[in-house]
Amino acid sequence: MPKRLSFAAPVDFSFRYTIFSHGWSSLAPFERDAENLRLNYVFGSDIAGNSAAVQISENAGTINVEIDDENADEAKIIAAVRHILRLDDDLSAFYRLVKKEKSLAWIAREKAGRLLRSPTVYEDLVKTICTTNCSWSLTEKMVTNLVEKLGEPAASGKRAFPTAERMASVSAEFYRTEIRAGYRSPYFAELAEAVAAGKIQPENWLDAAVSTAELKKEMKKIKGVGDYAAENLLKLVGSYEGLALDSWVRAQFYKKHNGENVCEDREIREFYNRFGAWRGLVLWCDMTEKWFD
DNA sequence: GCGTCCAGGTCTACC
DNA sequence: GGTAGACCTGGACGC
Numbered sequence: 001m002p003k004r005l006s007f008a009a010p011v012d013f014s015f016r017y018t019i020f021s022h023g024w025s026s027l028a029p030f031e032r033d034a035e036n037l038r039l040n041y042v043f044g045s046d047i048a049g050n051s052a053a054v055q056i057s058e059n060a061g062t063i064n065v066e067i068d069d070e071n072a073d074e075a076k077i078i079a080a081v082r083h084i085l086r087l088d089d090d091l092s093a094f095y096r097l098v099k100k101e102k103s104l105a106w107i108a109r110e111k112a113g114r115l116l117r118s119p120t121v122y123e124d125l126v127k128t129i130c131t132t133n134c135s136w137s138l139t140e141k142m143v144t145n146l147v148e149k150l151g152e153p154a155a156s157g158k159r160a161f162p163t164a165e166r167m168a169s170v171s172a173e174f175y176r177t178e179i180r181a182g183y184r185s186p187y188f189a190e191l192a193e194a195v196a197a198g199k200i201q202p203e204n205w206l207d208a209a210v211s212t213a214e215l216k217k218e219m220k221k222i223k224g225v226g227d228y229a230a231e232n233l234l235k236l237v238g239s240y241e242g243l244a245l246d247s248w249v250r251a252q253f254y255k256k257h258n259g260e261n262v263c264e265d266r267e268i269r270e271f272y273n274r275f276g277a278w279r280g281l282v283l284w285c286d287m288t289e290k291w292f293d
Numbered sequence: 294g295c296g297t298c299c300a301g302g303t304c305t306a307c308c
Numbered sequence: 309g310g311t312a313g314a315c316c317t318g319g320a321c322g323c
Contacts, residue, residue, distance in 0.1 A: 022301095132301075132302045133299095135320095136301065137300095139301075180318090182316025184303095184316075224302090224304090228301075228302060229303085232301085246301040248300085
């Protein structure tokens with residue numbers, strides 16, 4: 001029997017701007033239903049007690065979650081949904097900042113800025129590595145392969161994102177031939193093993209006691225994580241000082257602020273420096289404004 | 294059909 | 309610390 005849960009969203013929350021905040025909602029086990037404005041996800045038993053597929057929607061400030069498995073742990077699922085949608089993030093200082101500039105005031109007006117994330121930092125870490133040095137379609141393919149070939153099935157047959165333990169149980173060769181991860185294959189095997197053994201603890205990054213610079217340094221020790229990947233992950237754990245510049249962001253900046261002319265990254269950084277600790281989030285919202293037209 | 298380029302970069306060797 | 313070259317994959321493009 002499916003089970004339904006409901007709880008209130010914060011007043012400065014937009015479901016639409018959150019689920020479409022970046023590409024994550026098109027990466028398995030997320031599924032987005034743009035027409036009906038719904039977000040689907042599959043939790044593994046590590047998150048929800050039992051593996052469970054959920055459908056998340058919003059109506060007049062209430063978040064609704066429909067679960068396909070009545071044995072799933074309600075409290076854990078609510079906590080995970082709050083985490084995914086960033087419901088407990090305090091963006092009030094960010095909104096005060098963007099309201100000061102006419103061209104950015106829409107961000108506060110539309111309640112944008114909550115970047116969708118996975119229930120675990122480990123999942124976001126693996127997915128971020130999948131975004132590097134390839135087309136978005138290849139990123140989607142690699143992530144789909146990980147879920148389809150290694151993920152735990154829910155009652156509906158849909159699969160969850162694999163745990164580090166599950167990912168550590170297969171070889172680098174598996175990542176090359178089955179996941180099509182190319183040169184990233186040994187990185188995934190090494191990372192999964194280290195996380196499964198507790199040598200790397202990505203979940204601790206959520207409330208790390210160290211500075212952002214120190215945290216970034218720690219992230220970059222992982223093979224496959226460079227400046228872009230670390231700064232993207234920092235955004236997903238709540239630090240927005242880094243810009244996470246990649247080829248797509250650069251191209252958008254040239255188009256929007258530099259007359260289609262290529263410029264150095266230094267100039268992009270100078271442009272957003274006035275936003276201090278929020279500069280990475282301001283840049284991302286600024287670059288994606290047209291997505292919501 | 295084939296070759297080349299490049300995409301939501303990073304690593305390593307070398308200076 | 310800065311830089312050149314290599315690295316998987318697969319879609320787009322030109323021929």
